[in-house]
Amino acid sequence: MRILIVSDTHGRDGNLYTLLNKMKPLDLLVHCGDIGGSEDDIRQLAGCPVHMVVGNNDFFSMLPREEEFLIGSYHVWLTHGHRQMVSSGNRFLKEEAMRRSVDIVMYGHTHAPKIEIARRQGEVTAINPGSLTYPRQEGRRPSYILMELDREGKAHYHLNYL
Numbered sequence: 001m002r003i004l005i006v007s008d009t010h011g012r013d014g015n016l017y018t019l020l021n022k023m024k025p026l027d028l029l030v031h032c033g034d035i036g037g038s039e040d041d042i043r044q045l046a047g048c049p050v051h052m053v054v055g056n057n058d059f060f061s062m063l064p065r066e067e068e069f070l071i072g073s074y075h076v077w078l079t080h081g082h083r084q085m086v087s088s089g090n091r092f093l094k095e096e097a098m099r100r101s102v103d104i105v106m107y108g109h110t111h112a113p114k115i116e117i118a119r120r121q122g123e124v125t126a127i128n129p130g131s132l133t134y135p136r137q138e139g140r141r142p143s144y145i146l147m148e149l150d151r152e153g154k155a156h157y158h159l160n161y162l
Contacts, residue, residue, distance in 0.1 A: 001149040003028040003071060007080075007108030008131035010057060011036020015132040015142050015162055020045055023146070028071065032108030032129065033080030034058060055080040055108060072153045074103040081107035081128070090116070090126050097124040104155070111136035113143040115157050127157065 004026050009016050013036075020029070029046045033055025043050050054063040066079040077097055084093040086109050097105040103118070104125045113130030130136075130143035137143070141161040148156045 001027045001072060003030060003147040003149075005030045005032070005106055005127060005129045005145040005147055006132055007032035007129050008034040008055070008111050009036060009038065009133045010034050011038055012133045013038050013041065016042070017045060019132065019144060019162070020047070030078060030106055032078065032106055033063075034108060035061065035063070037061070039063060051078055053078050053080055056082040068100070068102065071104070071147070072149045072155070074155060075101065076104045076106060077102040078106045081109040086110055086128075090114075090128075094124050094126055097126070098122070113137060113145070113159050115145065115159055117157070125155075125157075129159075132162070 004023055024047055026048045028048055029050045031052040033053045034057045039052060051067055052063050053066055054061045068077050077100055081093060086093055086107055093105060106127045111131035111134055114128040116126040118125045127145055129145040132142045132144060135142050143161050146158045
């Protein structure tokens with residue numbers, strides 16, 4: 001199973017559309033918010049099921065603030081992260097994820113990619129794909145994460161740059 005995880009495209013979707021065409025076929029697309037009004041176009045072009053949430057700049061969007069769903073056997077919580085103050089670190093985000101008993105939390109907002117894999121039972125894997133449009137990490141390269149489930153259903157995460 002191949003899952004593309006992106007965030008913070010802000011309606012400037014050229015990199016996303018190029019990436020979707022390059023990565024197809026996908027089993028799932030996850031957008032962590034700040035979509036900029038492109039929800040319908042993204043759904044149409046994805047060619048697979050799509051999960052999206054509203055970001056702090058999606059002022060008129062009807063998308064949910066957050067969503068919980070399964071990827072294989074993994075319980076996933078999707079949120080933009082601004083309400084959990086992720087710009088100051090992801091401690092509050094991970095605490096809330098643990099309260100929800102999720103395995104993986106996917107978030108955006110910081111425009112900087114990060115993968116923190118749970119090492120022990122009861123911990124949460126936290127994934128931020130960065131931004132395809134306005135990256136803020138050192139080097140400022142647009143980024144995304146490809147999550148793959150192997151034949152045994154184990155998740156593998158690949159941080160990639162355009």
